Amino acid sequence: MKILIIVESPTKAKTLKKYLGNDYIVCSSYGHVFDLPESEFGINIQNNFEPKFVPISGKQKLISGLKKMSKESNLVLLATDADREGEAISYHLSTLFPSKKMTVKRVILKEYTPTAIQNSIQKTTNIDKNLVEAQITRRILDRIVGYTLSPFLWKAIQGGLSAGRVQSVTLKWLCERDLEIKNFQKEEFWELFCNVKTKNFETFQMQLSKKNGQKIKIKNKEEINQIINVLQTFPEQSNPFPERSRREQILKISNIKEEKKVEKPYPPFTTSTLQKAAHITLSFTTSKTMKTAQSLYEGVDLSHGYRTGLITYMRTDSTRVSDKAHHLALSYIKNVFGEKYCGSTYNIASKKSGIQDAHEAIRPVDVNITPESTKDFLHPDQYKLYNLIWNRFVSSRMSPEELSQITVEAIKQEYTFETTQKRSVFPGYKILYPNKKDQITIPENLKIGDVLEIVKFIPEQKFTSPPPHYTEASLVDKLEKTGIGRPSTYSSIIETLLKRKYAIRKEKKLLPTDLGQVVNKELTSKFLYIIEDKFTAKVEVELDKIEEGKVSRIDFLTDFYNTFINVIQEAKKQPKKSEKKVCPLCNEGFLNNKISKKGKQFVICSRFPMCEYSLYGSP
């Protein structure tokens, strides 16, 4: 009899097959195998929210295949991912196998190296029922929210629209930011620069920073002219150059500060940081990043005749690195750059709260496969992404950059001018990146008390600017910081907003459409309770309690549903007259927001077609 072992990803199955002997049959579940049915609600609210789980369409074949394989074995090891979703997948898989005929056990694989696999496979456990409960609870809640709110939109606006715990909050962010930008009142302010010259005729630029030791704000042209005026006149007796004209001016150096600073390297990539970096530096969309990363993960033929996986798993929220990979990176750095460039030998991973840590960080599988060596075998996009991942990982194991920061202050009367220069003393990890050039150079050997001749004042008019529109990068950042969505869904959240035509991509920006605005208005006016950032955060707290066995699924869902049903019933009520605008034509109907076939907003009387009042444009 053989041992059947099931993982989620076929690539992992391939790796396992390589390291495990012939006693094992390795299969892959390709993610979830059971789910709520798509075409019906699938939850019996009256009967304790009993969910109806059915095989996912298209996976019947896979399921019968797994059953068939299990007939050759008396032990099944469920090695799905070590998180909430993975535990639920294991639970559903376990229901496929008759417990009387075989033993079904749970196994946790966090690293896909031969020794780690051998060690983990010995430590079998049972399925963690609480984790499964938490997953099922989340699934039920998302179904209730999504399949209740969406029909509201069909009725109010048009068919086929959708709403949900994640997508609707994301849409709200886009709309709020857009409104903030449209309503932004820019404010004028001025900055005063000053070109100065030393005794040795070295020139550099300083900026006015303080008046009487307080940070200075200059509002308009009158103020700045007044300041320049004051700076250009001074009492006759204090003029150090009485032989020169009154127009020649000086600043006196009052302070020189030198600080040592270090800049630590960034941790290796997670899904969100990879998506952000690839979007900013390579202009990849999140979905292009994920597709390309997937191809690097599945492997490329580097002319060996077989495929080599180049990177670890690309859907992760962890910056953890296996000890082996950590030490291999250190010896690579030592060989190529020298010992001084090696970072801490201790393998530290910052542990943020709320991460599920089922996978390592995204890193090259083998640090010795340099981007250069792969270039001829990769598509240009694959090469660019692999290069990014490789550099980020190797630099994360390197020593920090050491900088010296020099700040020079010079005064005239009550005004202080300032300039700062950062100089790299030791590049550390920055040796892997093109170093930013120092923009400002201050002459050497300046001393407190030195006199600087003012060559020219340069006043600059500036305006405060509104916050920028969301890009894919900043939206993913916001999703991660708010704890909404998971690494496997960041990309599809954006795709959903685009597919529903709630948003469009313009240059790198994500802009809400008219339809998106109308949908958002409808949702926030009726279901703000669900569409708040706080909602998911509250749900996560309760799901954690379920994972710890402190709260039951039914208790939580009952609590949630009692609030939810109130919100729904409130939304179903006819709007009060005071809340709705009465139709100016017939004086009977109310005005409703609608969307035309061309996607434009218009207002129409609720008594249409009896009353034909309509008005294009947003009200």
Add this chain to the structure above:
DNA sequence: CAGTGAGCGAGCTTCCGCTTGACTT
């Protein structure tokens, strides 16, 4: 008489999170 178009009614749409490859453009 055949073709057109207005009007009507029935049936459908949808969630989040885990995985790829088989499709079409």
